[in-house]
Amino acid sequence: MNSIIKGFKMLITESSYINEICEECDYTCNTIHFKRNFKNWTSGNDNIDKLIQDTQLSAHDNYDLLNVLEWIPSDRLYNIKYVAGKKMYRANWVDGCMDKWDNENENWKRVNQHMTVDLKSLNNSNNISLEFMNEIRIDYEFYGITQDSKTKAFMMVLNTKCRKCECICNIIHLQRNFVNWTSGNDDIDKFIQFTQLSAHKNTHNVLEWIPFDKFYGIKYIKKMEVYRANWINGYIDEWNNINQNWRRVNQNMIVILKNFNNLENITLEFMNKVKMNYKFYGITQNPETKNYKIVYNCKKCKHVCNAVYFQQNFINWTSGNDVIDKFIQYTQLLTHNDIREALEWIPYDKFYDIKYIEEIEVYKANWINGCIDKWSDKSQSWNRLNQNMTVILKNLNNPENTTLEFMNEVKINYKFYGITQNPETKNYKIVYNCKKCKHVCNAVYFQQNFVNWTSGSNIIDGFIQKTQLSACTHYDLIYALEWIPFDRFYNVKYIAKGGFGKVYRANWIDGYINEWNNETQNWKRNNKNMCVALKSLNNSKNITFEFINEITLHKKGKQHNAFIIGFYGITQDPETKNYVMVLEYAKDGSLRNYLDKRYHELNWENKISYLQDIILGLKGIHEKELIHRDLHIGNVLKLKYNTAIADMGLCKPADYKASENAKNNIYGILSYIAPEILRGQNYTQAADIYSFGIIMYEVIAGLPPYYDLSHDKNLAIKICMGLRPRFNIKVPQLIVSLIKSCLDANPSNRPEVDDIYEMLKYGQYGRTELQEQIKEIEETNKILPTSCISLNLGLSYKTHSEAIYTSRLLNFSDLPKPKNSDDYYEQNDNIISKEFSESLQIDIS
Structure with missing residues (x-):
């Protein structure tokens, strides 16, 4: 027991x-x-x-x-x-x-x-x-x-630990090993140790004592009075904490061994002199002759580079023409770190399916080997790409004029791989292909199809073709636009009307391009019969360069940015003749529509996640030195898994000409426009930040800004005087502070997109101050009265008859200089105080 x-x-x-x-x-x-x-x-x-x-x-x-x-x-x-x-x-x-x-x-x-x-x-x-x-x-x-x-x-x-670095740096590991080696010569030992004791942060200039039995394949090169060898270990790269030893790279690499005749001259100055032309790895000694040798390689680029590998192979080929041989060798000796400019002699039996194309007087063929990509240390030969690739063979009529200038002229339009010779006709031929992207790529397949379509507008044709000719890689395909005949859409239904056009929903029979199918010699497509949005642009039948520039902004903003709405191509309404953008479809519509229907279903994590998506989209826009200029919640679409910014740079009519409009004409939704813009100043990225601050308020409050006020000059005056929307719920002080900084009357006081993103990201997960504040206010909000009526999971509120939430031209004059409320930063419970709001004699509570 x-x-x-x-x-x-x-x-x-x-x-x-x-x-x-x-x-x-x-x-x-x-x-x-x-x-x-x-x-x-x-x-x-x-x-x-x-x-x-x-x-x-x-x-x-x-x-x-x-x-x-x-x-x-x-x-x-x-x-x-x-x-x-x-x-x-x-x-x-x-x-x-x-x-x-x-x-x-x-x-x-x-x-x-x-x-x-x-x-x-x-x-x-x-x-x-x-x-x-x-x-x-x-x-x-x-x-x-x-x-x-x-x-x-x-x-x-x-x-x-190293006193200089205040940590266990490279020199500690190197110094501990001093007892384990010696060259047998004090001067050499001291010299090597000196270089090692200088290698605090990196090992670029470290020399080491290399035992002679670490080399193999040693061959004497009489012309250069040096030895060529393979170094088993390769050189030091960095310390490996797991193995407690040096990590090495380029095992079995080729190096040069050169006799070091005067040991007394071994100094730092000597090493620096050697380094001017060579990569210097260390010192070794032949145990039989007792001769010390320095270990180094490539004279030009200071490491074993492409030029060395090419040079080794010069004895294994010839074109039979000294001019061509020297020309090819010259290009190869220039390719120290970049293989792209190297030409090679290509035996004619490396081509098959050789067919003459009479129209352009060239031959089309398949090249068995494909082009050189990079050197393989493992196989000690060239890795090649695009085996059996299609290339063009064109007669080289005057081999004696084969020069670097000739090659540069060819390279303006083509990727130049090398030279071959027909063994029957003895004609030399240059081997090349793709004019734009310098290899057989998507651009070639697009270009072949240019003759099979037109939009009816040279400007639009040129724009679409330019995007296609830039789509060299598989990844680039998502940025290639295409001309889509209107009869490839069905179930076309009207959705909404914007400031300068209408939006429709439709099904696209073909779906978007995914990749080229070599078997069918056509594009493989995804999502057949997918839903897309068709945005018709009024008066776009009278297309202008200004309109093309605006579409270009959307395309530029979308690149490498998952939070800008997808853009597939352009079509044309056969009845109105207006051009139509084919865009990614958002089933839930704008984020404003989504809030109206589902606001009471959203938690704080949802709201912050949506705001993160928007700021990431804006971050991508600003990083490309662009300005959205019409950012509002109606231009933010709710997709299945995220939100995305729409109407990138399309805030003006298609036939708009800046010179025909007065300076003070502003385009947008009044409640989202920064006060300095209302006064006629130029748009800046800080103006987009102001718009984002209003969107933050709207996502959190659930209500449109100033929904119960007339959107007229009086509201513009009050905004310049410091009016901002007020919350009717408790909101974490950190969120309020962030919104206040975004809505500051002084643009220079507004945060950058990176700062906003970091704050939202930090606050979304883990035990943070923001999470603690959210926990506190959630209990308070449960008992607060609300000015809006809950309808299922959505909102019901009465909008003023003159509250306008579509983009329009605005023209205000004599607006006051923008300022913050007097107590703007004295309290953080709301964006502006109730007292200041009442002092403007406007009820926004």
């Missing part, structure tokens, strides 16, 4: 440990894990135990683990060797140092297993203190304390 009671007590004790919470952190932090383990170790010395425990009880978060000591049993150390010059021992530590707590394994996760450490005697354990420990840490990483199992002496477990 006693044993049962005892076991029950132990279970209760362990249970209490499991639920133990740190008073400072309010969760089970590192100090709790350390504290639980105190009973499992002791140094046998109270002073040492107390010091170790004090450091552990201070390590609440993972960053503090850097200052933690631990008791390290002597059997966790091996390879213990005395370093006479240092008066310390060196050993390998099996476990390595603590990194963070592993909840799954209920133990510490460790890094740098089997790392090298220094063991230094702790002469007086009675005087050990935090001050003493901090003094040690000036020169060392201090991991813990151990005890010599034989002498019982306590020893500190350390790692020498």
